[in-house]
Amino acid sequence: MADAPTDEDKVLIRDFLDGHVHGVVVEDDEDLFASGLVNSLFAVQLVMWVERTYGLRASGEDLDFANFRSIDAIAGFVARKKALVGGDA
Amino acid sequence: MIVEPSPEQLALRREIIAFARTELGRDAAGADREARFPREDWRRCADFGVLGWPVPEEYGGRGFDPLTTVMALEALGYACPDNGLVFAVDNHLWGCVIYLLLHGTEEQKRRFLPGLCDGTLVGAHALSEPEAGSDVLGMTTTAERDGDGYRLTGTKCFISNGPVADVFVTLARTGTATDPGRQDRLSAFLVTADLPGVIKKRELPKMGLRTTPMGVVEFDGTPVPAANLLGREGTGYPVFSSTIEWERSFMFASKVGAMERLLETCVRHANTRRQFGRTLGSHQAVSHPIADMKIRLDLAKLLLYRVGWLKREGRIALQEATMAKIFISEGLVDTARAAVELHGARGYLEEYGIERELRDALGGPIYAGANAVQRGILAELIGVRGALSGGEPR
Structure with a gap:
């Protein structure tokens, strides 16, 4: 499936997230906002990171916390954005 | 670009x-x-x-x-x-x-x-509260479910247009308040001034921008229909944060225009006012600040147009909007202060209007997100671990 998260994406996301949670172990489905590990700016930072890393364009509509609530959610968001531009962005 | x-x-x-x-x-x-x-x-x-x-x-x-x-x-x-x-x-x-x-x-x-x-x-934006200005997540206004709608209770202050507004966009806390910092407990509402319990309490006199009325608005158990919810319940903060980049940059487009007007006013004065047998502009102490005005103006335009272009392309521009807000608001203050000095006594007198330009400019670094906070946001957007993201590692 073109919009399925890949293991490679999850590794990249974990690397990015490590810079924000300082070594705290985070489960793939853990709610990052509920646990207080990240704040609202994280969403913007993550979108900027997705743009840089994958060469994608993000819009204001992408700033939905549902896209960033967990590692699984972020991976799904990345996969959907990549699929929109034809897979390997 | x-x-x-x-x-x-x-x-x-x-x-x-x-x-x-x-x-x-x-x-x-x-x-x-x-x-x-x-x-x-x-x-x-x-x-x-x-x-x-x-x-x-x-x-x-x-x-x-x-x-x-x-x-x-x-x-x-x-x-x-x-x-x-x-x-x-x-x-x-x-x-x-x-x-x-x-x-x-x-x-x-x-x-x-x-x-x-x-x-x-x-229209007006009823966001700030007496104890929650830049700290949006610290707001205490509540919106409790009441039948098919909500009941809003709280006080909003420093509301530009508030005394004359018919429609307020406001944020309030929905759901339980066991964790006041939780970002998904805020919701955005459209509140019309004719609803029961909307009380325009008082106007707030201020130094500049005095023709924009500013005031305090209280919601005293105001019943707001669910049809006035902006976005879904609990999405108030994403609604706010995805919209604020427009306010932070587009609100300052007119300030770039004011910078240009002041520049032209100063050039005219420098070329017509004579002292010591020659025009003011022939003194470098006068001409150099005018050159600085031009540099600020052109840089301000570049920042502003970049945000306009990004938004036209449907792109996120929080970082660019934050830079534009800081630079334009402070640039206008610098230009207006230089204009007052360049005009001497005329700059200080009410009848020439230059002092009004300075008074009007001074609010820019404060409203639409204080510049000190904006610098913190910008630093964090580019990777600095600051107070907004918890500071030190856990």
């Missing part, structure tokens, strides 16, 4: 300048002195289409794209001598109208936008 206005945008600029110079701010000094909202000028702005510049034509607006909108506002700020009137327009557009455009339902757009465009409705 270099953005140059198109021939159509330049023609629009000329049209706006001609309108503003002849129709607006005829008694800007008097209105400022009396801190009077210029209702007639508001009507003229509505008739000219200003209040609906970014709104699609189907809702009563002009349908300008974001880049054209910032250029239009820049022209308005350049030619309208009443900075307070322009600030009222900015609050109407970027504190209220933009929320409807980005997050309103079709029904909400059809219910509110035509009136907001034709000037019969004045």
Whole structure:
């Protein structure tokens, strides 16, 4: 499936997230906002990171916390954005 | 990226300048002195289409794209001598109208936008609270479920346009408040001034932008129908954070225009006022600050147009909007202060209007997100672990 998260994406996301949670172990489905590990700016930072890393364009509509609530959610968001531009962005 | 206005945008600029110079701010000094909202000028702005510049034509607006909108506002700020009137327009557009455009339902757009465009409705952004200014997540206004709607209780202060507003965009805490910092406990609402329990408590006199009324608004158990919820319940913070980049940058387009007006005023003065047998401008102590004004103006334009271009492309521009907000607001203060000094006694006297420009400029680094906080946000956006993200590692 073109919009399925890949293991490679999850590794990249974990690397990015490590810079924000300082070594705290985070489960793939853990709610990052509920646990207080990240704040609202994280969403913007993550979108900027997705743009840089994958060469994608993000819009204001992408700033939905549902896209960033967990590692699984972020991976799904990345996969959907990549699929929109034809897979390997 | 270099953005140059198109021939159509330049023609629009000329049209706006001609309108503003002849129709607006005829008694800007008097209105400022009396801190009077210029209702007639508001009507003229509505008739000219200003209040609906970014709104699609189907809702009563002009349908300008974001880049054209910032250029239009820049022209308005350049030619309208009443900075307070322009600030009222900015609050109407970027504190209220933009929320409807980005997050309103079709029904909400059809219910509110035509009136907001034709000037019969004045919009405002009721966000700050006595104990929660920059700290949006610390707000205490509550919205409790009540039948099919909500009941809002709380006090909002420093609300520009508040005393004359008909429609408020506001944020309130929904759900349980066991964790007040939780970002998904806020919801955004459209509150009309005619609802029971909306109390415009008092006007707040201020140093500058005095023709924009500012006040305190209390929601005393105000019943708000669910149809007035902006976005889904609990999405108030994403609604706010995805909209605020418009306010932080587009609200400052008119300030770039004011910078250009001040520059031209100073050039005229430097070339006509003579001291020691020669023009003021022949003294480097006068000409160099004017050169600095030009540098600030051009850099401000570049930052502003970049945000306008990004938004026209549908892109996120929080980082760019934050830089524009800081640079333009502080650049205008620097330019206005230099203009006062350059005009000497005339700069300090009320009758020449230069001191009013400085008073009007001084609020810029404070409103729409204090610049100290904006610098913190910018630093964190580029990777610095600061106070907003918890500071030290856990």
